Amino acid sequence: MSIETSGEEMYLAHSFMSDEKKHNFQQPLVLAVEDHDDSLLLISYALESLGCRFICQADSSATLIVAKEYQPDLIMLDILLPGLSGIDVVRHLKQEPLTREIPVVAVTALATREDRERILMSGFDDYISKPYMIEDLEAIIRRLLYERLESHSAYELCQD
Template structure:
């Protein structure tokens, strides 16, 4: 886990330099590695989860600036994770990007209706992934 924690001794200048924190959720270790490398390249801190329960807990505990959420997880599906996050006042404002191999239009619409801000198709096109992350963090 790669983490930058903020303490009260930071100056305002240091706070401006603080890297955004992204929670990457995927049950595939290779996909997580790829996301982690990209996030480091674009100056984001990251934490990872490999299942839906962990994703919900980590979002509550760490309050990331963005969640990249695989929609097909072993325990809870992505829609269930989104619904739990959107029902919780502590996590309802965190932008969520659906990361999915399900490319059908109706799947994408379902993810957006559930509360995802955007979606990214697998396999990743790195430039699109980076552009989506930057858009959601700005």
């Protein structure tokens, strides 16, 4: 199965990139894929409060292309999306050399123990079920971005 996207979808991905932090390359970049506006707004609020740059998408069809192009430090991915499910998307991401090392968090309404196990077994690095407390979401983001921030710092030291 291949994931294709139109120029319009790429434009939408570009247009939802957080403008005020687009050029500060020291801040982590997060790709958030969520089809419900309220959930996307909550995620973007959490990311902004943590000082992250972010790209928001409501459709999963361009996720692999956007991830390959922008190389985000973290991907937050809903499971129940129109078109490709989050599980399908994470499988593609983990098979692609350019995106396989990017941590991916499942943000989903699927909340049973069996759902969690199935989701984590499909390749996600972490899981949070809706509804969630923003503090819990921020804790997951901080934990997963900590190593990325450390590796960026080491890289910057080598560049001096």
